[in-house]
Amino acid sequence: MEIGKKKAQPNLWVPDNKKNFWKTMKNQKILYLMSIPFVVWIFVFNYLPVWGWTMAFQDFRPGRSITEQEWVGFKHFITLFQDPHFYLVLRNTLVMSLMLLIVGFTIPIIFAVSLNELKDSLFKRSVQTISYLPHFVSWVVVAGIVTKMLSTDGGIINDLLVSLNIIESPIQFMAQGHWFWVILTGADIWKEMGWNSIIFLAAMAGVDPQLYEAARVDGANRWRRIWHITLPGIRPTIMVILILSIGNMISIGFERQLLLGNSLVREYSEVLELYALNYGIGMGNYSYGTALGIFNSMVSIILLLLANGFFKRMSNTSVM
Amino acid sequence: MSRKYKGFYGVFIIVSLFLFVPACSNSEETSTNNNDGDNETSNDEMSDSEIEFSVFAADxxxxxxxxxxxxxxxILNATGVSLDADFALGDPAERISLFAASGDYPDFILPKGDGGLMVDAGAMVDLRPLIEEHGPNIKEVYGDYLDRMTWSEDDDAIYFLGTNGVDQEYWSPGNGFWLQHxxxxxxxxxxxxTLEDFENAIAEYxxxxxxxxxxxxxxxSLLADDWxxxxxxxxxxxxxTGGSDDGEWFIDHxxxxxxxxxRRPEEREYFRWLNHMNNEGLLDPETFVQQEDQYISKISSGRVLGMIDAEWSIADAQTALREDGKQERMHGIYPVTLDDTFKQANFQDAGYLAEWGIGIxxxxxxxxxxxxxxxxxxxxxxxxxxxxxxxxxxYQYDDEGNRHLTEEQREERLSDSKFNERTGINxxxxxxxxxxxxxxxxxGQPFTINTPETVVEDYTDKEKEVLAAYDAEIWADLFPSSDEFPVKPWGAGWEINWSSDSPIAVPFQRAEDTMMTRIPEAILADEDEFDEVYDRFMEELEGHGVEEMEQEFTKLIQKRIELWDEE
Structure with missing residues (x-):
């Protein structure tokens, strides 16, 4: 709590009684006026649409007014939780997002730390640029590249492994259900590693160079400096991004899975959002899709609160 | 620290809500625009001015x-109408559902199989009175088929005009087994x-x-990329196994x-044969993994001996082989069946398929x-x-007053892939x-440039040679002709749609999902495990309630036959 007080900014000062509040408001009325457009914007685009959640409790038919809709209570939620397929896609979603979270977090940090240690800035900048370029390649193209590279018919990976005598005959990488998660994670790392490391590099640039000098004087070697200065220096950034990612764990998108998947790995590749698409919008069953959306939002909020509570406790102990 | 994170709570909650913005429907103005053309004068004035209509097409x-x-x-000069077209990427049902949910429609729509969504949403104009008043040519083209476009027994309206060619004659088989010349x-x-002949030919070569x-x-090689x-x-x-194309259904005559x-036992035998092909090492191991471009490039390289596919699916590869001058590596199409007791029903007549079309x-x-x-x-x-x-x-008219194309004009159409884009033809x-x-x-002249003679003219020399060896002029000669089959009184099964709350909808989707996983699994299984996998597949289908679903669909077919019989 000591730290919190030190860092508190004057504008966020909260009055402790009503009289003071109105007084402050009067004093700062220009500031309040300036914030109105944004509050309205948030209300219109983020709160009004929540009205659409009512669809989950109806048998929604497009083109009818709300009074003409048929209300069915929790019917769609019950169907959802009784569908074994739903648990399969939920498992796939959670496993894949967990893998993406773990690998997609450690590797960019390691990459950023190594780049940060480089002295030659031209080399450093070119590596950085090259490494984040794949971020701008669409998943359609990436999926094409990955499929071709892993092909048994002249795919480069199989050719390499065979010519090095590591394997005897080409392996059908894309046909193995349990490998799908690995391939997806690998492809994602290739595509997003450079991009995700940018923010860590920026955070490292903000670390006070005097700290490094002091450490060097005290005889800390390079590993020590990374461990005691660089990593603690970017810890707030890491935590903010981690909390954000955990909140988004359940909504990991479906393009990657859809494009890399095939009929042999469907049981491993189908994710929640694809399921919502197929059984919700795809079938014109908006209510079911909305019910699934509400489930998603609820899980996201819960995950977020848990993660935040956990890290608050963690950082408190580490501060004390 | 806690204050610092309090801000995050707010932001995160808002962000998570924002991620799931369900589309709100609001189409109060649905009925206001529906003027049935009672103000003739204003329209005549307007036909001089140009107007732009937006079009959405599922294809x-x-x-x-x-x-x-x-x-x-x-077209613009003649009608003053310009079209601003938009096409579906991926599954058209998604876009059409969004149209229906948002109440914001394009001016013309071609929803293919998903017209029901639009009609349910009250999005479509009844074309019947409009055609009565302004559509002499439309009536001329469709004739009695216009009645096939009646929406349902409860709703006498016509919402979509069929855009398939009316009274089309077919000279090229669309589906069959392909073998390199x-x-x-x-x-x-x-x-x-038979499958045996096909297999032997491939294996020997x-x-x-x-x-x-x-x-x-x-x-x-087969293609199993998504749908x-x-x-x-x-x-x-x-x-x-003697069936004709009714989509995912087989309908007993x-x-x-x-x-x-x-679910037919005959088809289990077909899949058993594919399983056997795989175990013999004759089926491309990448069949269920490859994407379309890989498949096409393999065929285009000339080293795929046989395919089992639709004509349109491999047409690009055939063009590529032709352009490379590899005539002997192009493929002929054969009416292969499980055994002699079946007739390949590619040419079975479904009557005019009027349901997929354009609506206002x-x-x-x-x-x-x-x-x-x-x-x-x-x-x-x-x-x-x-x-x-x-x-x-x-094109030009010859001395007898017939439209005809010169050799160059024909060649240009065949070989220039940008021809249609450049000219706007077709x-x-x-x-x-x-x-x-x-x-x-x-x-007395054909509307389209295709005649049986032009079909032959387009063949390569090698193709003609192969056909001559089989005593045929065109590939269709190898296939049983349409007279050998009864006309299907229900049209085509794939044309029959159901609404989203129909008892067919969910079991059908589940059955399809199961099929997409289990059939590849059965084909790739060991020969002695095939039955086990297929039995499990059948059990799963029954668990999804497909039997009740099939009964429901049978009712739809019977209703449709009745509706069309009333004509």
Whole structure:
């Protein structure tokens, strides 16, 4: 709590009684006026649409007014939780997002730390640029590249492994259900590693160079400096991004899975959002899709609160 | 620290809510625009001015180039209408559902199988009164088929005008088993009628030539990329067992009862054969993994001996082989069945398929102008323009007054992949009523450039040689002709839709999901495990309630037969 007080900014000062509040408001009325457009914007685009959640409790038919809709209570939620397929896609979603979270977090940090240690800035900048370029390649193209590279018919990976005598005959990488998660994670790392490391590099640039000098004087070697200065220096950034990612764990998108998947790995590749698409919008069953959306939002909020509570406790102990 | 994170709570909650913005429907203005053309005068004034209509089509049109092409300009001059087209990427049902949910519709829509969503949402204008008043050409083109477009027994309206070619004659088989010309030539043109013949031909040739042009030969390749699996893996199962294309259904002619086609015992034998092919090492191991471009490039390299696919699916690869001058590596199509007791029903007649077509939505600012545009598209002038192009430029009249193409003009159409995009020929055909191949105009000349003779003219020398060896002129001669089958009184099963709350909807989706996983699994299983996998597959289907679903679908078929019989 000591730290919190030190860092508190004057504008966020909260009055402790009503009289003071109105007084402050009067004093700062220009500031309040300036914030109105944004509050309205948030209300219109983020709160009004929540009205659409009512669809989950109806048998929604497009083109009818709300009074003409048929209300069915929790019917769609019950169907959802009784569908074994739903648990399969939920498992796939959670496993894949967990893998993406773990690998997609450690590797960019390691990459950023190594780049940060480089002295030659031209080399450093070119590596950085090259490494984040794949971020701008669409998943359609990436999926094409990955499929071709892993092909048994002249795919480069199989050719390499065979010519090095590591394997005897080409392996059908894309046909193995349990490998799908690995391939997806690998492809994602290739595509997003450079991009995700940018923010860590920026955070490292903000670390006070005097700290490094002091450490060097005290005889800390390079590993020590990374461990005691660089990593603690970017810890707030890491935590903010981690909390954000955990909140988004359940909504990991479906393009990657859809494009890399095939009929042999469907049981491993189908994710929640694809399921919502197929059984919700795809079938014109908006209510079911909305019910699934509400489930998603609820899980996201819960995950977020848990993660935040956990890290608050963690950082408190580490501060004390 | 806690204060610092309090801000985050707010932001995160808002962000998570924002991630799930369910589309709100609000289409109060649905009925206001529906003026049935009672103000003639204003429309006549308007036909001089130009108007732009937006079009949404479920089928992509890769040649679409707006109204800039010569044919597009002609249409614009004649009607004053320009079309602003938008096409579905991926599954069209998603876009159409969004239209229905948002209440914001394009002026014209071609929703293919998902018209029900639009009609349920009250998005479509009843075309019947408009046609009565403004559509002489439309009536002329469709004749009695117009009644087939009646929406349902409860709703007498016509919402969509069929855009398939009316009275089309077919000279090219669309579905069958493909074999390289080199294979049949090498083996002395053996009979290719059963799966056994097909397999033997492939196996023998593969043994003789394990490599083609230095690369390993691929005996048989299929495409299973997403929904293409239906075309290349599962549809051939009913074609090989005497069924014709009713989508995922097999409909019994006598009882008119429908079942999911892969539940037929005959088709289990077909999949058993594929399983056997795989265990013999004759099936491309990448069958269920490859994407479409890989498949096409394999065939284009000339080392795939056989395919089982639709004509349109491999057409690009055939063009590529032709351009490379590898005539003997191109493929012929054969009517292969499980055994001699079945007839390949590719040419079975379903009557005119009127249901997939173009409709006018309630958002269309001027429905009268729109129907007049469609009526103009149905006119002889427009159909000749759409099929033949502009006189003197794309075709001319010979001494007897017949439209004809010179050698160069024909070659240009065949070999220039940008021809349609550049000229606009055949680009607009899909957006209005039109006659099919083989129909003659008022002067006794065909509307389209295709005739059986032109089909033969397009063949390569090698193709003619192969056909001559089989005593045939065109590939269709190898197939049983349409007279050998009864006309299907229900049209085509894949044309029959159901609403989203129908008891068919969910079991059907589940059955399809299961099928997409289990059939590849069964084909790739060991030979003695095949039955086990297939039995489990059948049990799972029953668990999804497919039997009740099939009964429901049977009812839909019977209703449709009754509706059409009333005519």
């Amino acid at each position: 992509d049109n890769p040649s679409w180039n707006g109204m800039d092409s010569p044919v597009g300009q002609e 080199a294979v049949v030539e090498e083996l002395g043109y053996p009979e290719i009628n 593969y043994e003789m030539y394990p490599e083609i042009d230095g690369q390993p030969t691929i005996p048989l 293409r699996m239906l075309i290349s893996v599962t549809n051939p199962a009913f074609f090989a 006598e009882t008119q009862e429908a079942i999911l086609h892969y 939505t309630v958002d269309n600012p001027d429905p009268v102008r729109a129907i007049k545009f469609l009526d103009w598209m149905a006119s002889e002038e427009a159909q000749i323009l759409n099929n033949w192009g502009i006189e003197g430029e794309h 680009v607009f055909t899909a957006y209005g009523p039109n006659y099919g191949d083989g129909v003659l105009d008022s002067e």
